[in-house]
Amino acid sequence: MVDELLQSGWLFPLIDILLVAAIVYRVLSLVHESTAIRILVYLPMLLAASLLAQLSGLISTAWLLDRFLAILLLVLVILFQYDIRRALLSLSRSRVAGSVETDHGESETGAILEQLAAAAFSLSDRRIGALIVIEREMSLDQFMEVGTDVDAKVTSEIISSIFLPYSPIHDGAVIIQRGKLTKAGCFLPLTQNLDVAKELGTRHRAAIGLTELADALVVVVSEETGSVSVVSGGKITSNLDPVHLRKLLRRMVEPRWLS
């Protein structure tokens, strides 16, 4: 069969097509499947339209499509900048997953999450705003450059004291990595999503913004209403009571820390 293909002159074009298909697939696997499919539907259509325009002598249409194809890569980067950013960030996923300390037993992880929930509701009762980020598989190192090193055990008292209004590091978010409170006063990227409810303030927008880019889980305590919310994957679950918060944290964090 290879001999036949070699003789017909189709072997190398076939290898060429399969290699390009593999590269396209690998690159687009990094972005959302729906985004990738949109790109993959439009790109062949544009290429085919350009060829047809040239074949049928539509000079200006062919010229326009040719110029558009020449800058297509740039256009794709602009159109899908958030997906690309998320994809690039996800490249660090395996590094963190491989370095997760697995010495946390189920009971210890449960205790950490319990402290976290207690801190959230203690702050909520006093109408003190808080932003608590829990790293899961994806590294959050690039969001921690501005923060202050803490490196402490996660306790309700420490978290509460960080967010007290007269604390010098109460502004920004605290970050919990591998079961330890590693940073405080970190600034998170705000969401650019215009569909986010207007009543949500900067703290909630920062939580949504971060979770759009990373797989982290964020607990937000509203300063105005005292409501406790959990944000993951850009989606917010608001007005949680202690039981639901604990359940949610156990379901969304515990399996990742114990894996």
Place this chain on the structure above:
Amino acid sequence: MNLSALLCEKFKLKALSLLCAAFLWLFVTMEGTDELELPLAVGFVNAPEGTVVRADSLPKLSVTVSGTRILLLRQKFRGAVARLDLAGALPGTVEFVALERYVRLESGLRPLRVSPRNVSIILEKTSPAGTR
């Protein structure tokens, strides 16, 4: 994981990637330059009144054209024509040299060579039978 499971996983994305790669290959191939030999038809313009070109005096002509494959494909459908200007020609043998100059092609294509490069045609007076 067996081969069918590997193929079925994200099948839509894989199939579209293959389609995209095939179109890209086609596009790049068609945008590449090549040469093509085409039969060359000849058209005469401005023939003096009362004269006619003897049909058997014209040899079979061909032209080699260079350009992008897509334009060559288009030219192949349309065919290549050389327009020979007979203005001021007298009955007898008329010689045309460097026929590439007379070949009309799609913009973006250029004639590399015409075979034969020079032709001589015989211009005859039309028979007076039909005239008063």
